[in-house]
């Protein structure tokens with residue numbers, strides 16, 4: 001279970017997120033949506049412990065990510081939108097590395113590793129170094145590593161980036177299976193069709209504040225005049241479809257332009273498993 005209570009994050013003079021609370025129960029898939037700069041990545045990265053919150057508490061399966069980061073991370077997997085692999089390690093060596101980090105024995109590694117490589121069509125790339133993989137293949141290696149220790153909380157940032165249709169189907173099925181097995185899943189995405197297809201719950205963020213949090217059914221009730229999630233998105237964030245089209249952006253992409261980023265200085269120095 002993921003519990004976020006009164007979370008806020010300020011970067012220098014930019015308040016990225018403020019007063020945010022929500023829960024992702026076991027079996028639930030939460031879609032995190034909002035315009036560019038809404039605070040989605042800032043929230044996901046705080047749950048993983050990559051950036052410390054300015055205020056509030058974030059817990060994974062009862063473990064506070066700041067006070068008890070190792071126990072919290074043992075239950076957690078994070079798949080960012082630009083997975084960082086080790087160029088010189090092969091696909092299988094990435095799985096071996098993850099298995100070591102999470103304390104899996106060799107039988108678990110072999111059984112789960114082969115199943116994941118088969119599911120994500122990586123068996124023939126097993127001994128290929130990451131430097132020789134395509135963008136989509138790298139994403140599939142990151143997902144396989146993330147699933148290996150059967151985490152109870154799984155966080156995705158734009159999970160479909162670079163994946164082909166077969167891989168998208170495999171990933172969607174795997175997310176449903178992990179949730180059915182009791183994982184709490186969070187997906188940050190601008191692809192509203194993906195969110196509608198996969199998620200049981202929705203969190204709409206705008207300018208760092210919660211605009212809606214609840215089940216899809218509650219969303220339909222609260223926005224009963226909206227005919228689609230896209231329309232809900234526009235209503236909740238005060239944007240108009242015309243503004244999006246005028247901006248020349250894809251309809252699934254929001255238009256608010258965030259101020260330029262400054263280099264992040266607050267990253268923890270813990271070594272992350274390959275993702």
Ligand code: ATP
Pocket residue numbers: 011012014015016034035036037038039040041042043258259260261262263264265
């Ligand atoms: P997108 O959809 O564009 O990925 P997002 O919802 O993930 O956006 P965040 O990346 O969380 O948004 O950014 C939220 C706000 O925090 C923005 O105003 C952004 O400019 C600011 N921000 C994010 N990271 C930093 C940083 N390292 N330093 C300063 N400001 C930052």
